[in-house]
Amino acid sequence: MSAVEASPARAQYLARLSSRIQNAWIKPPSARAGLDCIVNITQLPGGTVANAVVSQCNGDAAARQSIENAVYRASPLPAPPDPALFERNLVIHFHPED
Amino acid sequence: MIKPLSCLAFCALGLTSLATRAAFVVEVTRGQTEAIPIAVVPFSSAEAAAASFDVAQLVSDDLARSGRFNAMDRKDMIDQPHTGANIAFDDWRRLNNDYIVVGSVQASGADHFTITYELYNVLTKQRLLGYQITSNRPGLRLASHQVADMVFEKILGIRGAFSTRIAYISVTGHLPTKTFQLMVADADGENPRVVMQSNEPLMSPAWSPDGQSLAYVSFEDRLPSVYVQTLKSGERRKVSAHAGVNQAPAWSPDGKKLALTLSTRDGNLDIYVMDLGTQALTRITDDPGIDTEPQWSKDGQSLYFTSDRAGGPQIYKVGVNPGDKPRRLTFQGSYNARPRLSPDESQLAFVTQEDGAYRIATLDLRGRGDVQVLTKGHFDVSPSYAPNGAVIMYASRDRGQGILALVSADGRVQQRVVSSEGELQEPTWGPF
Numbered sequence: 368m369s370a371v372e373a374s375p376a377r378a379q380y381l382a383r384l385s386s387r388i389q390n391a392w393i394k395p396p397s398a399r400a401g402l403d404c405i406v407n408i409t410q411l412p413g414g415t416v417a418n419a420v421v422s423q424c425n426g427d428a429a430a431r432q433s434i435e436n437a438v439y440r441a442s443p444l445p446a447p448p449d450p451a452l453f454e455r456n457l458v459i460h461f462h463p464e465d
Numbered sequence: 466m467i468k469p470l471s472c473l474a475f476c477a478l479g480l481t482s483l484a485t486r487a488a489f490v491v492e493v494t495r496g497q498t499e500a501i502p503i504a505v506v507p508f509s510s511a512e513a514a515a516a517s518f519d520v521a522q523l524v525s526d527d528l529a530r531s532g533r534f535n536a537m538d539r540k541d542m543i544d545q546p547h548t549g550a551n552i553a554f555d556d557w558r559r560l561n562n563d564y565i566v567v568g569s570v571q572a573s574g575a576d577h578f579t580i581t582y583e584l585y586n587v588l589t590k591q592r593l594l595g596y597q598i599t600s601n602r603p604g605l606r607l608a609s610h611q612v613a614d615m616v617f618e619k620i621l622g623i624r625g626a627f628s629t630r631i632a633y634i635s636v637t638g639h640l641p642t643k644t645f646q647l648m649v650a651d652a653d654g655e656n657p658r659v660v661m662q663s664n665e666p667l668m669s670p671a672w673s674p675d676g677q678s679l680a681y682v683s684f685e686d687r688l689p690s691v692y693v694q695t696l697k698s699g700e701r702r703k704v705s706a707h708a709g710v711n712q713a714p715a716w717s718p719d720g721k722k723l724a725l726t727l728s729t730r731d732g733n734l735d736i737y738v739m740d741l742g743t744q745a746l747t748r749i750t751d752d753p754g755i756d757t758e759p760q761w762s763k764d765g766q767s768l769y770f771t772s773d774r775a776g777g778p779q780i781y782k783v784g785v786n787p788g789d790k791p792r793r794l795t796f797q798g799s800y801n802a803r804p805r806l807s808p809d810e811s812q813l814a815f816v817t818q819e820d821g822a823y824r825i826a827t828l829d830l831r832g833r834g835d836v837q838v839l840t841k842g843h844f845d846v847s848p849s850y851a852p853n854g855a856v857i858m859y860a861s862r863d864r865g866q867g868i869l870a871l872v873s874a875d876g877r878v879q880q881r882v883v884s885s886e887g888e889l890q891e892p893t894w895g896p897f
Contacts, residue, residue: 393499393563396533396855396875397622419589429622432586436563439588 380447381459387445389463392437395429401462402426406434408457414443421461434461500535501620503528503564504557507539508582509547510570518605520570520580520612527613527627527653531856532878537562549583549592557587564593566616576601580608584616593619606655626851627652630895631858632660632670632679633869637887646887647681649696652851652894654882660694661701671714672895680704680714680723691725693741704744710734713758717765724749724759724768736770738785749785756781758803762810769794769804769813778802780815780828795828797836803847807854807874814839814848814857814874825859825872839876849894850874858882858892 388406404424409417419438421431438459447453505525521539528534537560546552547569557565568582577599584594594615600608607628614625628651635646647661647670661667665684672679673693680693691711694701705711709728716723723739727746736749736759750756754774761768766785771778777799783791795801800818807814810830817826817836822843829835839857847860854874861870863881867888871880882889 393501395621396873427622429620432620436586436588440563 374452376448377452380445380452381457383445384457385459385461387441388434388437388459388461391440392463393433394463395433397427398430398433399426402430403460403462404431404434406438406459406461408438408444408459409455410442410444410457411455412453414446416442416444500533501564502535502537502562503566503616503620504537504542504560504562505566506542506545506547506568508568508570508580509545511572518570518602518609520582520605520609521566521568523606523609524566524613524616527610527625528617530653530880531617531627532873532880533617533621549585549595552585552587554585554587554590562587564616564620566612568612570605573599578602578605580605580612582612584619606651610651610653623855624853624897626853626855626894626897629852629897630676631849631892632672632895633892634667634670634890635884635887636867636890647679649679649895654884660696660699661692668891669713670891670893671716672893673716674718674720674896676896680716682712682714691723693723704741705739715759715761715768717761718763719765722765724761726757726759736768736783738768747785749783750791752791760804760806762806769806771802771804780804780813795836801826805848805850805857807850808852809854811854812874814850816846816848825857827857827874837876839872839874840870840879842870845870847891849892851894852897856880858894860890860892 404426405422406419407422408419411417416439419435421434424431505521508521525536529536544553546567548567552565565585565587566582568580571579573579580598582596583592585592598608598611610628613627617625630649630651632649635648637644645663645667646659647667648657649660650657660679663683663685668682670679670681678693678695680691682689683692689711690703691705691714692701693704705725707727711727713726714723721741723741725737725739726734727737728734733753734755734757735751736756738747738749749768752774754772756770756772758771759768767782768785769780769782772781778801779793780795780801781791781793783789798817801815803816805814812830813828815826816823817838819838824838824842824845825840825848826836826838842861844862845859848857850857856871856873858869858871861868867890869882869889869892
């Protein structure tokens with residue numbers, strides 16, 4: 368793990384992204400407590416979401432789709448505090464509290 | 466006056482008046498905080514006059530009434546594409562739609578129509594559904610509900626129940642000339658049909674698992690008897706008229722038996738199972754308390770029921786085999802009654818007393834046995850699950866009037882049913 372990956376600034380950035388996506392999420396009735404998914408996001412400079420795909424997920428197809436939609440609805444994603452932290456490909460761990 | 470009415474005869478007679486007026490209208494009183502935005506674009510219809518039925522509007526209304534969707538008003542649409550190739554996704558996204566339904570209705574023969582429809586995810590531009598349904602003219606309404614069912618399931622992961630029916634009791638007039646009607650209507654209140662009419666009370670309608678028949682209690686002989694009536698033919702059969710009480714029929718999952726409540730000579734109520742073929746009875750409970758309101762488990766091996774054997778009414782479960790001992794399930798509060806099992810058997814809906822009011826609650830059967838009170842009325846009774854388990858319909862009172870209402874099984878969406886006439890009681894949702 369490089370110094371940048373481990374930095375508190377990066378952790379903070381990822382947390383902001385997660386909370387932004389969670390706010391845009393419409394919970395489907397089939398989603399149970401303990402939903403835990405990984406979503407791979409491709410963003411353009413400026414934060415526009417180009418692609419969002421749920422890879423691992425313990426939810427059903429409706430839950431996966433709701434998470435991908437949440438990422439698109441959250442577009443444009445917030446900019447990192449430091450431009451050096453911008454990553455075109457993001458991996459977000461989506462596990463809403465409920 | 467006792468008058469069983471067959472649907473065929475009655476529908477033919479009353480077609481013009483009944484087809485245009487719903488028995489009730491469902492209104493969303495509390496929607497999901499975040500409903501899913503969807504646009505159902507008016508379907509193209511070269512023979513619009515011939516079809517004279519607005520498929521897209523009905524699909525849109527079904528989805529909106531579920532409380533899970535926010536359906537775009539068509540006058541806000543800037544474009545009306547009819548196929549996926551013509552959808553300008555970025556425009557629909559700018560109008561905050563997550564999903565779009567497009568389609569067409571074409572005449573495909575004399576009195577024959579083909580509905581073609583597609584569902585797209587506006588955000589990912591993916592095509593999620595693309596189907597055709599054919600229908601004759603009277604079937605267009607049902608076909609439209611089926612389109613809504615498919616869209617609902619694709620997006621929410623739960624089978625839609627828009628194309629199902631409900632039975633309920635309607636009471637009109639005042640004593641001594643009250644009229645009781647056993648009614649069946651589409652889940653949206655359209656196509657109401659009188660199944661049975663009497664000047665004596667009708668109670669406790671119960672659907673057969675195949676949706677072809679209803680069991681119910683009628684007081685037409687002044688004493689309660691249980692009848693089974695076939696909907697299509699109107700043919701009815703008195704299946705239980707023992708001395709004393711005959712009440713609360715419930716069909717076994719295989720449709721061959723009825724669980725019901727009968728009384729002994731001394732007036733003690735217990736639960737029995739009757740073989741519908743032979744009318745042979747098996748006694749299930751034997752307790753000096755009142756045992757009633759049986760409901761079957763899916764495997765047909767157990768019954769949930771209400772009993773006051775411990776003082777106030779509480780819910781119990783008992784196996785149907787001789788010697789099986791009832792087990793108490795509810796412990797919170799002094800009044801828990803009328804259990805109804807969710808289709809996936811993950812929870813029981815029942816009536817509980819809270820702050821002096823009767824309310825609909827659920828008991829978690831899989832986890833820690835949590836109880837959640839779902840409604841806030843003063844007299845919320847008679848819960849019945851939709852066959853998809855997503856919604857519970859129940860009877861309530863509003864300004865002294867008996868009404869029907871709905872609440873989602875998670876309590877997040879609340880709807881009320883508005884009826885133009887009469888008291889509505891004991892809603893019972895039919896099977897898929």
